[in-house]
Amino acid sequence: MERRRFLGLGLAAAALVPASLSAVDFRKEKPDAFTAHNVADAIKGLYGDIKTIEGDISVKAPKIASNGGAIPVTIKSGLDLKSIAIFQDANPESAVVAFTIPATGIVNYMTKIKMKGPGEITVIAEAKDGKFYKTSQKLDVALGGCEG
Amino acid sequence: MGNMKIKAKVKGDTLKCKIQAKHIMLPYDAAKKKGIDANFITHIMGKVGETVVFEASTSQFISKDPIFKFEAKAKGIKKGDKLEMTWIDLSGKTVTEAKKIKGLK
Numbered sequence: 704m705e706r707r708r709f710l711g712l713g714l715a716a717a718a719l720v721p722a723s724l725s726a727v728d729f730r731k732e733k734p735d736a737f738t739a740h741n742v743a744d745a746i747k748g749l750y751g752d753i754k755t756i757e758g759d760i761s762v763k764a765p766k767i768a769s770n771g772g773a774i775p776v777t778i779k780s781g782l783d784l785k786s787i788a789i790f791q792d793a794n795p796e797s798a799v800v801a802f803t804i805p806a807t808g809i810v811n812y813m814t815k816i817k818m819k820g821p822g823e824i825t826v827i828a829e830a831k832d833g834k835f836y837k838t839s840q841k842l843d844v845a846l847g848g849c850e851g
Numbered sequence: 852m853g854n855m856k857i858k859a860k861v862k863g864d865t866l867k868c869k870i871q872a873k874h875i876m877l878p879y880d881a882a883k884k885k886g887i888d889a890n891f892i893t894h895i896m897g898k899v900g901e902t903v904v905f906e907a908s909t910s911q912f913i914s915k916d917p918i919f920k921f922e923a924k925a926k927g928i929k930k931g932d933k934l935e936m937t938w939i940d941l942s943g944k945t946v947t948e949a950k951k952i953k954g955l956k
Contacts, residue, residue, distance in 0.1 A: 727906060727908075728893075728894050728908055729908035730893050730894065730908045730909075730910075737908075737910055772914055772915065773914040773915075774914075777920075791912070794878075794912050795878075795879075795880060796910065796911075796912075798910055798912075799909075799910050799912045799913065800907050800908065800909045800910060800912075800913055801907065801908045802905075802906065802907045803906040803907070803908075805902070805903040805904055805905065805906060805923065806902075806903075807902060807904060807923045807924040807926055808904065808905070808921075808922075808923050808924075809865065809921075809922040809923055809924060811920075811921065811922045812907075812919065812920065812921050813918070813919070813920035813921075814907075814913060814914075814917065814918060814919045814920070815913065815914035815917065815918050816912050816913055816914060817876075817878070817911075817912045817913070817914055818912070
């Protein structure tokens with residue numbers, strides 16, 4: 704597999720694990736982010752100690768999710784971003800997904816996530832200029848869904 | 852073939868894609884209850900030729916049979932090009948599938 708491009712994250716893992724698809728596999732480079740049990744630790748694990756500001760990022764999810772096993776979440780931004788990640792506080796671990804935004808990327812992503820119960824989704828975006836933006840939304844879950 | 856549903860089209864300047872992979876996405880606590888190993892997609896990437904248009908590091912908390920919708924600038928991409936999606940899961944299995952991009956251009 705050819706390595707694509709380094710984002711210069713600085714804390715990149717030294718070992719090249721053979722099963723890696725690209726240079727930016729956050730699970731390999733920032734494993735603490737994905738094992739953290741609360742949102743603050745997960746954010747620290749992924750981005751370090753950052754100060755976040757409000758900005759042009761939005762998260763949309765149903766206020767009441769009828770199925771906790773498949774909650775549609777849409778995140779959008781008009782900013783020039785490097786990466787954007789979704790966290791939540793209703794599951795045993797807090798990080799859900801981290802998108803690396805490619806050079807030609809447009810930040811308009813939708814995916815479906817699982818939440819064990821009601822909670823808050825937090826989205827952190829890392830901009831190319833080094834700033835970090837945050838937005839969040841609380842939601843209720845009718846039927847908890849970590850069981851799949 | 853046949854693990855992923857891939858829909859991609861170019862509309863004006865934007866490449867719009869919707870993909871769904873078949874995967875159990877079994878989190879650790881559910882796996883323990885079932886007595887089997889947890890397994891879920893950990894990384895997924897989309898490329899058109901050499902250009903990466905989508906990349907995500909995922910966790911056990913993405914829903915079963917994960918769906919992703921994403922967009923990218925269509926510069927250099929046109930109808931007929933192939934969108935190649937690749938995912939890898941906790942067990943090390945990798946699946947790559949490609950689909951022609953549709954569009955009005």
